[in-house]
Amino acid sequence: MPEPLVDTLALIGIGLIGSSIARVVKREGLARHIVVQTRRPETLARAEELGLGDRYTTDPTEAVRDADLVIACIPVGASEQVARAVGPALKPGAVVSDVGSTKASVIAQVAPHLPDSIHFVPAHPIAGTEHSGPDAGFADLFRNRWCIVTPPPGTDTAAIDLVRRFWEACGADTEVMTPEHHDMVLAITSHVPHLIAYNIVGTAAHLEQVTESEVMKYSAGGFRDFTRIAASDPTMWRDVFLHNREAVLEMLARFSEDLSALQRAIRFGDGDALFDLFTKTRAIRRGIIEAGQETEAPDFGRTPGAGKPAEPGE
Ligand SMILES: NC(=O)C1=CN([C@@H]2O[C@H](COP(=O)(O)OP(=O)(O)OC[C@H]3O[C@@H](n4cnc5c(N)ncnc54)[C@H](O)[C@@H]3O)[C@@H](O)[C@H]2O)C=CC1
Numbered sequence: 001m002p003e004p005l006v007d008t009l010a011l012i013g014i015g016l017i018g019s020s021i022a023r024v025v026k027r028e029g030l031a032r033h034i035v036v037q038t039r040r041p042e043t044l045a046r047a048e049e050l051g052l053g054d055r056y057t058t059d060p061t062e063a064v065r066d067a068d069l070v071i072a073c074i075p076v077g078a079s080e081q082v083a084r085a086v087g088p089a090l091k092p093g094a095v096v097s098d099v100g101s102t103k104a105s106v107i108a109q110v111a112p113h114l115p116d117s118i119h120f121v122p123a124h125p126i127a128g129t130e131h132s133g134p135d136a137g138f139a140d141l142f143r144n145r146w147c148i149v150t151p152p153p154g155t156d157t158a159a160i161d162l163v164r165r166f167w168e169a170c171g172a173d174t175e176v177m178t179p180e181h182h183d184m185v186l187a188i189t190s191h192v193p194h195l196i197a198y199n200i201v202g203t204a205a206h207l208e209q210v211t212e213s214e215v216m217k218y219s220a221g222g223f224r225d226f227t228r229i230a231a232s233d234p235t236m237w238r239d240v241f242l243h244n245r246e247a248v249l250e251m252l253a254r255f256s257e258d259l260s261a262l263q264r265a266i267r268f269g270d271g272d273a274l275f276d277l278f279t280k281t282r283a284i285r286r287g288i289i290e291a292g293q294e295t296e297a298p299d300f301g302r303t304p305g306a307g308k309p310a311e312p313g314e
Pocket residue numbers: 012013014015016017018038039040043073074075076078081082099100101102124125126127128129130131132133134233236240
């Protein structure tokens with residue numbers, strides 16, 4: 001096994017993402033010691049039963065004391081509270097990172113609480129499922145997926161390099177971008193799609209006369225896929241929308257304009273407008289499949305290899 005990348009890794013939060021990191025880090029020997037921290041003793045006990053770490057604590061300051069790399073795997077809205085708690089306890093020179101689905105807000109919440117000697121390199125693995133908690137994670141979650149790294153200007157290049165090498169050793173490909181660009185891209189590719197899923201399932205649930213019968217009975221098609229997304233963690237997604245407000249509102253405005261155009265086409269029987277759009281969108285999907293970024297069948301985000309370009313020759 002190669003030399004570990006870090007001596008002590010502290011994972012703050014041990015849900016789907018934290019436990020997936022723990023599993024792949026153990027399997028690949030990426031850290032000599034893993035410290036697991038979470039607020040609830042029951043979750044910590046479960047993490048211990050699953051053997052996810054080497055040391056377990058509910059105290060965030062105790063968790064980070066000896067850590068060379070600290071990764072916060074918590075809902076984005078909890079970032080400030082955790083940074084405030086761990087900031088003074090961090091080992092000088094330590095690298096702090098996170099996995100949050102929004103980036104500008106996390107930086108604004110965390111950076112003010114970190115001493116100058118700490119290197120902050122935020123990251124976002126674009127890999128997940130609708131499940132949460134320590135049982136939901138798996139070591140291959142990040143394999144052949146992207147991990148976007150969004151270092152604030154002036155971040156130490158060696159720290160950026162460590163975080164990139166860490167994610168690459170977890171199986172991901174990394175890309176560096178600004179937090180603002182990340183938030184705009186993810187608003188349209190991930191956040192608005194989740195909002196649409198929550199909304200359509202909510203709309204169906206409001207049709208009380210069909211909720212118990214037809215909606216469930218005939219949900220074999222597109223609706224079923226929406227129900228999977230709409231089963232995603234409520235705390236996590238509440239925080240995503242509250243913490244990527246501007247970008248989500250901008251993309252929603254564009255979405256609403258395009259939806260209104262479709263509504264008009266249906267109202268006025270403009271079949272050409274509908275046909276043209278559906279032809280364009282079909283070509284986009286086929287292009288994605290030809291580029292090796294998606295499988296033909298519904299993938300539900302779990303198949304390693306789906307969601308990013310294939311390796312040359314794959
Ligand atoms: N679920 C997904 O598919 C993906 C999630 N993410 C991001 O990863 C982060 C973690 O998400 P998951 O692992 O899915 O969530 P999860 O719900 O499975 O785990 C969250 C963990 O954070 C802890 N936690 C919750 N509130 C806290 C607080 N106020 N202070 C300290 N700890 C707290 C929980 O005890 C738990 O250990 C989120 O920021 C999310 O945006 C990123 C990529 C994919």
